[in-house]
Amino acid sequence: MAGHVGIVGCSAEGAALCYRTTCTEGTAHRHPEVSMHTPSLHLYVERLDAGDLQGVADLMLASAEKLARAGADFLVCPDNTIHQAFHLVEPRSPLPWLHIADEVAREAQRRGFRKLGITGTHWLVASEVYPERLRAHGLDFARPTEAERLETGRLIMDELVCGIQSPRQVEYLAGVIAGLKAQGCDAVVLGCTELPLILNDGNSPLPTLDSTRLLARAALRRAAAIRP
Numbered sequence: 281m282a283g284h285v286g287i288v289g290c291s292a293e294g295a296a297l298c299y300r301t302t303c304t305e306g307t308a309h310r311h312p313e314v315s316m317h318t319p320s321l322h323l324y325v326e327r328l329d330a331g332d333l334q335g336v337a338d339l340m341l342a343s344a345e346k347l348a349r350a351g352a353d354f355l356v357c358p359d360n361t362i363h364q365a366f367h368l369v370e371p372r373s374p375l376p377w378l379h380i381a382d383e384v385a386r387e388a389q390r391r392g393f394r395k396l397g398i399t400g401t402h403w404l405v406a407s408e409v410y411p412e413r414l415r416a417h418g419l420d421f422a423r424p425t426e427a428e429r430l431e432t433g434r435l436i437m438d439e440l441v442c443g444i445q446s447p448r449q450v451e452y453l454a455g456v457i458a459g460l461k462a463q464g465c466d467a468v469v470l471g472c473t474e475l476p477l478i479l480n481d482g483n484s485p486l487p488t489l490d491s492t493r494l495l496a497r498a499a500l501r502r503a504a505a506i507r508p
Contacts, residue, residue, distance in 0.1 A: 286352025294473025
């Protein structure tokens with residue numbers, strides 16, 4: 281593969297899963313060149329808590345500039361939440377990007393789903409990151425309750441991001457997804473890149489759309505299309 285993938289990282293667990301997928305799902309151990317840059321997570325969290333999307337965008341752009349200098353051909357960000365700042369990033373970016381929600385929407389269309397439940401951090405679920413892109417692809421959506429958003433966000437930021445996994449997390453999140461199923465959803469977006477570490481089609485009440493791996497696979501396809 282000739283393309284060079286640039287990964288704009290945020291949280292370590294999700295970025296690592298994206299990196300591993302990009303490197304291991306190539307054919308016969310052949311994967312594209314990959315570079316990743318990740319600032320300290322606390323810098324993103326401080327800006328998200330303050331509602332400072334321009335600050336989030338500035339961090340993403342700083343990574344983009346470093347990756348461009350490293351020779352990347354295009355960029356991906358395996359963090360759904362910070363895509364809230366994407367509209368501030370894309371016009372100033374030195375390189376083109378793949379948008380994680382677009383890749384999820386395309387997979388949903390391919391599999392014939394019509395209404396998606398959105399899970400992820402409380403910042404992500406309250407945002408328009410997925411609703412905006414899903415509507416553009418003709419898809420409907422539903423969100424968990426406010427209490428479920430807050431507890432899911434706590435599990436993600438206090439536990440999964442720190443590498444802590446437990447059956448209790450799976451049990452709780454399965455209940456959240458069951459609620460989305462009751463709202464008429466026929467699939468669920470694992471809209472935090474740590475969620476695929478514990479959730480899959482085998483333990484979820486709904487078919488899952490793994491945003492992390494879908495983005496990595498899209499990056500592989502883009503890289504393969506780039507000719508030397």
